[in-house]
Amino acid sequence: MTEALLSKEIPVPRKWVGTPIKAKEFPRLITGQGRYVDDIKIPNMLYAALLRSPYAHAKIKRIDTSKAEKLPGVVAIVTQEDVLKYCKPYPQIVPPPADKLLDYCIAVDKVRFAGEPVAAVAATERAIAEDACELIEVEYEPLPPVMDAEEALKPDAPLVHEEVGTNLVWHEVFDYGDVDKAFAEADKVISLKLHHHRYGGAPTETHAVVADYDKGTGVLTIYCNNQMPMFCMALIGLSFNMPTDKIRIITPDIGGGFGSKILSYTYMMLISILAMKAGRPVKWMEDRRENLASGTHCNEATFYVEAAVKKDGTILGIKAKTLHDVGAYLRYEPVGALLWIQVSSGPYRFKNLRMDVNAIVTNKGPVAPIRGYGRIQHLWMLERTVEQVARQLGLDPIEVKLKNYVRPEEMPYVSPSGATYDSGDYPTALKKALQMINYDEWRRKQPELWRQGRFVGIGAALFQDSGTNNFAQVRLIYKNNPFSGNSRMAEMWMDEFGRIIVAVGSNPHGQCHETVVSQVVADVFGVTPDDVFVVPGFDSWVHGWTGHSGSYASQFAVSGIGAVLGAAKRLREKIATIAAHMLKAKPEDLEFKEGKVCVKGTDRCVAFWQVANLAYRNNLELPEGVEPGLRVIYTWKAPFKLPDLEKKTVNATLTYSYQAHACVVEVDPETGKVKILDYAVVDDCGVPINPHIVEGQVHGSTMNGIAAALFEEYVYSKDTGQLLASTFMDYLFPTALEIPDIKVDHMISPSPFTELGTKGVGEGSLVPLGSIAGAIEDALSPLGVVITDSHNPPERIYRMIKEAQKKRK
């Protein structure tokens, strides 16, 4: 039976979908009964600590572990020698020559960033393992570090990876529309150099692994908090040269991720090697300093932008050269340098775009798919550019945005790169957000405030949160990459007592999948969410999975729910077949309600448990040809196509949620400090399954954006390559005092591409980076200050003010 038929036959009613029910996972989490990796204890377990490099770039001349080995309590030590025995280098997704890049779970021959693991110790206590690390002698030959993408491209720059022969690991030019014509027709060309800084996910729970190798069965069980472990499964299997049926991955409750926990496979392997060498289970819990140094950062990017514009603010085309500093290893890169392709023209409707994209390795910590991955950098760049277009033309930035937005009647809209924006009304969302901060009133008051020496400014921005990615986009990095599409698997069964159980291959860490799955399933079966049990956590032996499984890229409401709906319908169909036989009725005349299947409009019913009894124990009574049991699997596949490699276009994501943000800030000219006076968000993620959860994601991504815009930055010393923001003392994680109240309102533009009209939500693309930059620029517009960096802490603003004042004198 085809899908369309299925969904026509079983339309999903909306009793629970759309209702803000209380999260099912919370009772355990508010009572201290959550189970995170660090809470797991296995008999005979050892504790690990890692020795990390103090240098950003150095040759490893010698490692002597003999003193450490003698420390009572130390059981095993792993260094590069062991890793080379156990592992092959990780496969890379870049074209030659960078595909030669050697990457392991520990530094081999050379360290390439300060904080890179050099040795791992397993001991009977964590404190002993740490003491042992201090007894390991490593002789380094320090090399000059390269700490800047542009420096790294110079011919005499030190090479991060000699085997590659260049620090430029990927370069590609994408040309859409007729850029030259656009520039020839322009009234004005605006040029800008912009810098998007490094910050990170910084979840409250750091990376954690418990590895348990069972010599009897040869099975390696890895408990971890990786948020995309089944992507890692292939890497681990290939690098270990171990069949994946012998690897079992379990994720219990996870304490946040924000993308930073995608790349922890290096730790999963390193701790596994320790466990195999020690012959005992080993637990490792990263400490905060380690997490900040190498817990993965976002892509740092420098942009050289030119915009061709008409006098009235119409944007004709954009050319941008981007330099992505991806840190010391590629891991998931250069995907982050490519993902602008999902939002190539952002919310705007210009057709002509040329992107000259460069991914560059340096001696900084590795980057990862941090919330808003690859898109924020681009969207922020577009936003800065559009605002400068307005300011340099003497127009109002908000008017220029509204003028250039894709219009609601143009949806679904095909962007220059071939991505289809599914639905939405950008102008209305922005206007609504502006109303929520009393825009007109502030604009009216602003001149007077300026006269009083108060620098108050208004900013507004709209970013898309593209969700459910098409993996085929990586073929635009290298045509031979064997990935494409997107899929999710769900398994569902009714047990003998008529209870419904669901297992879905995701790794939630705050997104409350147990709750939303119960809501969707409850609607299909006419029960309540309490009647549905969603198997918590993830266990690769229990939960069905595909190579795309995981919790990342704003998509569970689409891909995960797609799999759940498919399974629910299959199960419902089977139950209906058996019930029809029992009730001597036609399946299409049945309805599901309150744990029973009834003939519509009658009181002839059979209870779920009665159907289940036939399926499980009384199977001679089953109708002809019906297989006993009530257990189904469904794998959802996203309706994508392969990219056009000639034109370099791809339908890169299925859904486009978006958020419009508006804010009012005041800049203190004496200190450079920015105070947020009002903050409002309008969110549109299509049909929300649980409005509580959506709102929570909106709050969180807004805070992430405020944190990035004003507080957090991984600052490195240019000379020594040391990370200067190495504790929460210097990496400024905002508290309840820094984050203002965030007003949220919603719009609902159902996605035409998903069954329930849902869209992925979660990344939110950190819109405050755009809105706050705009508001600061607006506040300081009497001084003509131009914001060119995504990070605007007091000292930067203070300096800009002073420079501007000097120029004016």
Add this chain to the structure above:
Amino acid sequence: MAEKRRIKLTVNGVEMEGEAEPRTLLVHFIRDTLGLTGTHIGCDTGHCGCCTIIMNGVSVKSCMVLAYQAEGADILTIEGLAKDGKLHPIQEAFWENHGLQCGYCTPGQIMSAYFLLSRNPKPTEEEIRRGLEGNYCRCTGYVNIIKSVKAAAEKMSK
């Protein structure tokens, strides 16, 4: 390794004891020795507040206290808050107001709120923000945490 010493204390109304080294942090003692893993560790440098507990009536970050210093102390952890299967009003309020997401910071937030409300049963929003300043949350943007604490104060004053 220095010699271990036995520590006796009361946790959630129950007398408990266990061994600790002079350098053992109270948070490790509570989690690893006493097996109460509801108290979390997010930094062990005194910043994040995930490890917040109530010790002798005062909220403390248990990564900033040595196990030795807790000799004879009366400690309340997140596990001790619900009584006879009934949630504490603060817990209820966090559940009802979606005051958490991943839940990792939550025990610390709830314990800080408990202390705040024990001293100031009717805090203003500003006082709530100050009271929770020592507790980081990465997921919620604090919006629903503040809402939860307000709701808890109301529940408790009834």
